[in-house]
Amino acid sequence: MTRILHVLDHSLPLHSGYTFRTRAILKAQEAMGWHVRGVTGQRHAAGGEDAAAAVVEVDGLMFYRTSGTSAGLPLVREWSEVAALADRIVEVAGEWRPDVLHAHSPALCGLAAVRAGKKLGIPVVYEIRAFWEDAAVGNGTGREGSAKYWLTRVLENDVVRAADRVVTICEGLRQDLIARGFAPEKLSIMRNGVDLQLFGDPLPRDVALGVELGLGDGPVIGFLGSFYPYEGLDDLIAAMPAIVAAVPDARLLMVGGGPAEADLRAQAAASPAAGAIRFVGRVPHHDVDRYYSLVDVVCYPRKGMRLTDLVTPLKPLEAMAQGTLVAASNVGGHRELIQNGVTGTLFPPDDPAGLAAAMSGLLADRSGWQARRDTAAAYVRAQHDWADNVRHYDSVYQALLPISQRPVAAA
Template identity: 65%
Template structure:
């Protein structure tokens, strides 16, 4: 049985888009007959044993605490993770090392792979220097930004194979001079077995949190500046001039929460904006049931143009109606007017007009929902997308028929 060791920044039982994608990858590979484990770096930060079983998956933790000034501290992280990978490899004997961004994980994996004589696969989910700009912890063109980019280029150059999650990231790497035939795409996806028919509207919850008959525009996720939730709040008064019952439901939290709550309190539509705070993951589906249109008003930036988010796919998998800003990452997922709606970014008045038009076209909703679900099934179902990994693994190991021990559809 082929053994794949995944190298991660953090993992379950922590909840994030990063950990949910990892879970989907590992579960899909398990289902195809691969033996998979994962090791996390020191940034995982969760409490737990050195080896942790979560949802049938095995995660090994890297011990130690990095120290030193910026730069040396990050190199200490790489050294600690590399040592952990090599110790685990001596015991478990993986066939392939598969590291996932950020580049610190990639560097640790690359160094370990060369020491161990193993094939090395590197997967980029976002350029973390751009993510730092997007969440307000970095600035474009800074020394840290340039060093992170340079480190990523080094790992990509050294990898035997590279994956990105979308065309935007792949095209950017090719523009830097990396060979296109070395970079494959493993798009964001969902496990469709987790999504059946959408549950009925949770009426007790509507009464509890103060949601009326709607229409309800909703966002469920993390409150970062690049998500553009300030534009969604600013759009609500204009939307209510055409649809007086419209409400905005914001589920989650994050760095922008305080500012967004203050903006909402000062809005002419303050009474129609409901914040729930963070909710347990097991409860999220109840909140989805209250929403007529899931809105993703990401601001236009290098990050949002290059990276595809996971949330719209999850919404479409649940046959939810999606509306999103017309940025590169959304255009890879949503066909305007067919599987969802695209509206101009950074423009509250245009957002309001687009949402109002969509609400007016209720007769189109059922077909749009079904087309969205069909798009996810055809392009973003992990049962199919796992084949992209198997093809690369097979080529690196020179093996035939890898992962055919369990029946699965072809890609």
């Protein structure tokens, strides 16, 4: 049986979009009959969970940890992380003997895998979920055009060049790599998917929770996720007075937290529509379905920038699978997932007035809601079910392995 060692920045039990995609991939690959494990770098320890453990089992998945902490001057610190992770990969390989190293962004993971792969004579697949220099700009921790921005881009290019095969999560990222001069035949797409065992069976409306939150009869607009500047939640809050003027019973439910939370709460408190906006903070992952059950339309007002134009988010797919209507800004990452007027509603980015007009129109006319919910859920089942999507890895691995080692997928 083919063994795939996934090289990761962090993993479960930490909760993030990154760890949930990882879980979905590993679980789906296991279901196909492949043997999979993960190894995380020193940055996982920053989360504080199982930091001292060498090996942990979480949700039936095995993860090896890299000891030590990330410290020191910039560049020296990063190279130290790469060296430590590469050494840990080699150590794990001596025990478990993987056939493929499958590294996931950021580039530091890819660099460690490439270094270890050369030493071990094992092929390396590098998977890009986002360009991390663009993610830093979107998170407000970096500046486009800075020395750090370009250094990160150079490192990414080095990993793409050195890896045996490269996969991205969407066409936007793939086309950007082709524009940089990389051969299209080296690049594959492994689209974001949804574990329909977790998201395919929505709960009925949690009436008691709705009363507790004071949502009334709605309709309820929701955002469930991380509060980063690039998510454009300030535009959604700015649109609420116009939305409430058009649909007086409309409410906004904000579930989650993050770097922008304090500013967003202050903006909401000062809004003429403050009485229609509810913040509930972060909730346990197993309770997220209860909050989804209260939401009529999930809104993703991402700002227009390189990050959002190139990268497809996971949350809209999860919402569609839950049978919830989706509205989103008309940026490239959303256009790959949402067909306006068919599977969702698109509105102009960075434009609270345009957002308000689109949402007010959608909320005022419910006649087509169920048909759109059904169409969107069918789209996710057909195009973004991890149980099917994971099969696309098969051709990538097969191209790298001798015939005797090639994976045989379960029927």
